[in-house]
Amino acid sequence: MSEHEVSVAGELASDGASARRVPPEWVSSRPRADRARRVAEVLRQRIAAESFPDGVLPDELVLAEQLDASRNAVREALGLLRDEGLVTRRRGVGTVVVMPAYGHGLDRLAGLAEALAGHGTVANEVLLAEEIADPPARVLERLGLEPGAAAVHIERVRRVDGSPVSVDSTYLTAEVGRGVLRGDLETRDIFAVIEETTGSPLGRAEIEVRAATADAETASLLDIRPGAAIFLIDRLTRLSDGTPVDTELLRVRADRMTLRATLYRGLSQAP
Structure with a gap:
């Protein structure tokens, strides 16, 4: 009609x-x-x-x-x-x-590489991996560090079969980060390296997801046009005893990733 x-x-x-x-x-x-x-x-x-x-x-x-x-x-x-x-x-x-979107569940603590397993060959291009003496004030606050404390900064581009999916900026406490720097950052998930370094399992993470548009630098790294839609995933991860160990900002291509969660409604308490 x-x-x-x-x-x-x-x-x-x-x-x-x-x-x-x-x-x-x-x-x-x-x-x-x-x-x-x-x-x-x-x-x-x-x-x-x-x-x-x-x-x-x-x-x-x-x-x-x-x-x-x-x-x-x-x-x-x-x-x-x-x-x-x-x-x-x-x-x-x-x-x-153009390319299927990958699913990343938000209802369990898993690294992005773990979520991408089975979708192709996952590799990380390490842009930066070093100990820094003057981390941003927000990093000190989130990691519970005193002013003047050092931290380790790692920045990587995550690729699946050679195509960029995310840019991950990670800050770790110096104590943990020094061990992580000796690990395999090109093929392994940062969570697995942290657990191996500390000998302790991760416990929980607080996550905030925001919509944003790619600036020129991010667009170049992710092979998208400036202004294209991206997800910003802000995550603070803690060890099983509650100690903050890793604060990350992930810039994720919105056309390559679907964020998923299964939520359960709690039972009402009996009067």
């Missing part, structure tokens, strides 16, 4: 005449751009859920029927996804997912 036909059908329905029910998103008074954004959001969710196993989306007509939308709205939605780098459109092939 064309948008003109939809408009006419909507008018007939408003006059009480016999006509099929018109979904709200088809009403011609709603801007087409708004309808396209709604379609794009549905398709983003399906891509994140890996609903297209072969990586190829159905053609515009099929999507229009599946999503109860006009073909024009679908075409504009696919254009939005293309601009975001989620899909590419190839003549003779169709609309193809």
Whole structure:
């Protein structure tokens, strides 16, 4: 059905005449751009859920029927996804997912490399790994260090099959960090190296996730355009006795990572 036909059908329905029910998103008074954004959001969710196993989306007509939308709205939605780098459109092939998004659960304490296991070869490009005498004040506060205390700073680019996924900036207490610096930082997760160094399991972490856009430096490291969407994951990790040991800021490509959690509603206490 064309948008003109939809408009006419909507008018007939408003006059009480016999006509099929018109979904709200088809009403011609709603801007087409708004309808396209709604379609794009549905398709983003399906891509994140890996609903297209072969990586190829159905053609515009099929999507229009599946999503109860006009073909024009679908075409504009696919254009939005293309601009975001989620899909590419190839003549003779169709609309193809650029790369699947990886899932990272937020309901258990696991490093990013652990979450990426099984998705390809995970490697870390070490940009910086050194002990510093003047860590930022926020690092001292989060790690419970006195002013003037040293810390270890590690910065790495995480890659899966050679493609960058995140830039990880990690600060550790000097006592623990010196041992971590002697570990394998190119192929191992920082959590595993910490536990090996301390001989103690990690206990818990406080995590805050924020949406942000990539600055020029981050965009260059992650191979995305400046201003592209990223996740900022701010994490403070503690040993099993509650001692803070690692504060991290992860800059993660939003088109490559889906953050997931399973939450349970607590039982009410009996009066």
